[in-house]
Amino acid sequence: AQSVTQLGSHVSVSEGALVLLRCNYSSSVPPYLFWYVQYPNQGLQLLLKYTSAATLVKGINGFEAEFKKSETSFHLTKPSAHMSDAAEYFCAVSQVHLTGGGNKLTFGTGTQLKVEL
Amino acid sequence: DGGITQSPKYLFRKEGQNVTLSCEQNLNHDAMYWYRQDPGQGLRLIYYSQIVNDFQKGDIAEGYSVSREKKESFPLTVTSAQKNPTAFYLCASSMIAGNTGELFFGEGSRLTVL
Numbered sequence: 001a002q003s004v005t006q007l008g009s010h011v012s013v014s015e016g017a018l019v020l021l022r023c024n025y026s027s028s029v030p031p032y033l034f035w036y037v038q039y040p041n042q043g044l045q046l047l048l049k050y051t052s053a054a055t056l057v058k059g060i061n062g063f064e065a066e067f068k069k070s071e072t073s074f075h076l077t078k079p080s081a082h083m084s085d086a087a088e089y090f091c092a093v094s095q096v097h098l099t100g101g102g103n104k105l106t107f108g109t110g111t112q113l114k115v116e117l
Numbered sequence: 118d119g120g121i122t123q124s125p126k127y128l129f130r131k132e133g134q135n136v137t138l139s140c141e142q143n144l145n146h147d148a149m150y151w152y153r154q155d156p157g158q159g160l161r162l163i164y165y166s167q168i169v170n171d172f173q174k175g176d177i178a179e180g181y182s183v184s185r186e187k188k189e190s191f192p193l194t195v196t197s198a199q200k201n202p203t204a205f206y207l208c209a210s211s212m213i214a215g216n217t218g219e220l221f222f223g224e225g226s227r228l229t230v231l
Contacts, residue, residue: 009157032218043121043207043222044160051218090159094218104175105220107152109159 002027002093006108014116019063019078021111023091026072032094033074034105035065037087044090050074061085086115119144121223123208128228130195130202138193138226140208147213149191150220153177154205163206166191167213195228203230 007022036044048059055067065076092105121142130136148167152160162175166185180199195202209220
């Protein structure tokens with residue numbers, strides 16, 4: 001079984017401040033990990049993914065995340081927040097070994113990021 | 118441009134009516150998925166399909182039905198048996214060969230039951 005826990009359903013930062021969104025996972029096999037962003041009434045867009053290569057993963061829009069196996073964490077960071085970063089962020093874990101080769105992503109409950117002037 | 122198209126964007130339904138949400142992809146992906154999103158609950162998997170004419174139940178399949186007659190299409194029917202159908206529905210697809218787990222999402226369909 002796999003699961004994801006996102007700590008903090010709402011995070012508020014000032015423009016220019018560090019963004020830190022927390023994600024812890026549980027997986028019985030080496031996981032693939034993802035961060036997605038969702039703007040209001042839109043679908044999810046992939047920010048970045050970890051697939052067992054480098055533990056520090058860089059994504060779009062200046063975001064990055066570090067895979068820490070010992071802490072079962074995959075926290076998302078950005079050095080300086082912009083107003084345009086205000087959105088909902090989802091962490092997800094996948095075990096890409098379903099019979100037939102497909103994959104099921106298990107999502108966290110999301111973190112709403114607010115950026116204030 | 119390649120992508121996933123969901124329609125309609127907004128849909129209103131009276132209680133007791135079935136409604137079908139459309140999902141079409143031109144990414145040549147083998148696998149397709151339907152997720153339901155409710156505030157504060159993240160995304161929950163309804164059904165998925167890895168090949169034409171085959172599909173599997175996800176975590177919350179009760180009250181829903183799907184078909185996969187073509188590789189490009191994976192429509193979802195919300196039946197009258199679904200007790201709380203008001204939600205945001207997201208369709209997604211992924212590769213099978215060379216798959217690193219990434220899902221590609223459509224823009225979503227918001228269903229409101231009146």
